[in-house]
Amino acid sequence: MENKLFVYNTLSRQKELFVPINAPHVGMYVCGPTVYGDAHLGHARPAITFDLVFRYLRHLGYKVRYVRNITDVGHLENDADEGEDKIAKKARLEQLEPMEVVQYFTDRYHSAMDKLNVLKPSIEPRASGHIIEQIAMVKNILNAGMGYESKGSVYFDVEKYNQAHNYGILSGRKVEDLLSNTRELEGQDEKRNSFDFALWKKAQPEHIMRWPSDWSDGFPGWHLECSAMSTKYLGDQFDIHGGGMDLLFPHHESEIAQSTVVNHKTPAKYWLHNNMITINGTKMGKSLGNFIQLDEFFAGDHPALEKAYSPMTVRFFILQAHYRSPLDFSNEALQASEKGFQRLLKSITTIERLVPSPASTTDMEALQSKCYEAMNDDLNSPILIAHLFDAARIINSTFDKKETLTAGDISLMRTLMHTFVFDILGLLPENDPQAGNQVISKLVNIILDLRREARTNKDWATSDRLRDALVQAGLTIKDTKEGVSWELE
């Protein structure tokens, strides 16, 4: 842990030396998905960004408790306090129990994350499993005089809070500006101010997800779940709170306000936010028709995609941009990533074929230091990848006998590439599915040749046995006039 890691803290708006509150332990909370639809490219970026943070902290020797929640209640449409709960709406449309929707999309999310080689968090709590903690927090906020009840719902009193603290400490927004900018929305008459946010919402009669409370049968506000669950699993104050930039306001700003009232502390020491992904220069959105799901990327099954892109190509593409920079998707950019990643992988296999020399033309330790410097500078993965491409070039030119490496340096090179490419960037060597299919084809044709021989020899028993074996393995065999054709189901 002699490495000095600097991270950009959104709270202080500058790069800071990362010093955990209670080293070697690190607590990290990241806002997870609202599970009412399939994971898309927008989900991949925060997941991969904080997977990189998780992996690197562990590599540096920290013991990280990584909590990433599943939002399964309370996230209303348009992220506002009005409108239908996103999960409840999906359940109503599909005539499903809300928890069926949650389970289905949570499983789908997990499977997409597994494909992207995103490590599982240490704890993955669900909002609906923490209603008691959230109700307790609402009571605390009411007792502190920072909330008020209105028609069975409870709201956070932003103006009152702002008199003692700073609502805007994270986002830099000013309550006065909010006042003049907020549109009057339907149902806002329950609130003292339009920017007050719901801690508890009374459920309308048709609302199926509801729990009893002192105020009404209802459900918790969206911002509350993260405050309740981060406090429960990481304590009043923990090291890192992460999420997408789109969550900075009002979600994270409100989390800070809630925790400040209840725990008398800013919940996290470092706030990290990843930037967003645009598609061909435009924002992603369902209405824009450019909401490309991850499975559509992997299958090449979307009109905007020229071809399928493997999970590792998508991962490499995301890591080729710094997490705080915007990232624009285009087929061209992804195809360049695909080529680059293959080049990197190929160089790693070439290491095993290098012949050692008595002296090296490369300073391997200097190269290794540069890789760490890049990561320590706010997890600068694109600079790291540039150094890894440099390493790939050295490997290739050593193989071509234009440069040299000693046996010790070849071994350092192997460690460097494996550590940074596989362990820290979390990339995996991919099997070319075409190559797999080619092997299967060859094997099937060998067996069919044997069967043809058996039939020529009138050895019907062997011929049938071979045919049955292929059918059992899942193949459809057709004997036609032209010969035998087969298909894998």
Ligand code: ZN
């Ligand atoms: Zn959150």
